[in-house]
Amino acid sequence: MMYPITFVSLGPGEAELITLKGLKTLQSADRIFYPATISKDGVQTSRALDILSELDIDANKLVPFHVPMSKDRSLAIDAYNAVSEEIKKQYKTGQRICVVAEGDSGFYSSIQYIFDNLSDSDFPVERIAGIPAFIASGALAKIHIVKQEEELNVVPGIISASDLKERIESGKVVVIMKVSQCAEAIKECICEKLDATYHYFENVGVDGKEYYTKNTSDILDRKIPYFSLMIIHK
Known part of the structure; x- marks a missing residue:
């Protein structure tokens, strides 16, 4: 066989x-x-x-x-x-x-x-099929990634600050994979103080290496590694 x-x-x-x-x-x-x-x-x-x-x-x-x-x-x-x-x-x-x-x-x-x-x-x-990292991240942060009529956008780390800002302001929930590829765009949106919550994660599911914060000051100061992602809620 x-x-x-x-x-x-x-x-x-x-x-x-x-x-x-x-x-x-x-x-x-x-x-x-x-x-x-x-x-x-x-x-x-x-x-x-x-x-x-x-x-x-x-x-x-x-x-x-x-x-x-x-x-x-x-x-x-x-x-x-x-x-x-x-x-x-x-x-x-x-x-x-x-x-x-x-x-x-x-x-x-x-x-x-x-x-x-x-x-x-x-x-x-x-x-x-398996569990992608952003689903595990939502569980780690104890958040509902999307709810009711919210729309989810998943971005592969290549996005401009203006594009990201537009998606946030339109009310979309944005998941960014490989945050290191667009860290400056994210930090620009944070500094503009948009009405949004930035859930930032590293090494989700890896014992002893997991990291999660929604403190924007910590995100701005942090060196972003390869295994990172973000969930942004307006």
């Missing part, structure tokens, strides 16, 4: 936030490919591996693929193409293959390049 190649969403960082379906799929897999990065001093880091380890997934199943952290996206694309070819080879041996992604694998996930490569090559693929 040939099983589909399954893309399993790990959730935002806390191991227990994976779905039961996702966990069972990982436990029954023969090979699990997970993303990792290599620092300049040669050290591998992977939030996905941290989650898999906490879930007690057999380490013998795990296969890292290294994604270059570079503004030159062609390097990352080459890495995704290379792991896609390796997955195809292992799939043809009859193994049950999983590819994992943090958050939800269909929500701003670079795993899409692997998914599309396999799908375009007529390999059977499926995806198991």
Whole structure:
């Protein structure tokens, strides 16, 4: 029996936030490919591996693929193409293959390049849903992200101050992923003292590293890291 190649969403960082379906799929897999990065001093880091380890997934199943952290996206694309070819080879041996992604694998996930490569090559693929970071952030802050007739806008970190101001003033709830990419635009809106609440988060779901504040002075003074997001309410 040939099983589909399954893309399993790990959730935002806390191991227990994976779905039961996702966990069972990982436990029954023969090979699990997970993303990792290599620092300049040669050290591998992977939030996905941290989650898999906490879930007690057999380490013998795990296969890292290294994604270059570079503004030159062609390097990352080459890495995704290379792991896609390796997955195809292992799939043809009859193994049950999983590819994992943090958050939800269909929500701003670079795993899409692997998914599309396999799908375009007529390999059977499926995806198991997970919890994206902004949903976990709402729970951490004890807020309703949207309610009643409110409209939600999700922005991938690339937005101007004028565009952001317009969305806030129109009454939309704005979720900003990768806050570091538009930190100056956010700070400009804060300094204009718009009628809004800025819920700021870092490393949601990562034990010992979570950070949340809605204090605008703290946000203005803070150095914004890569793993950050914001929810803005008018």
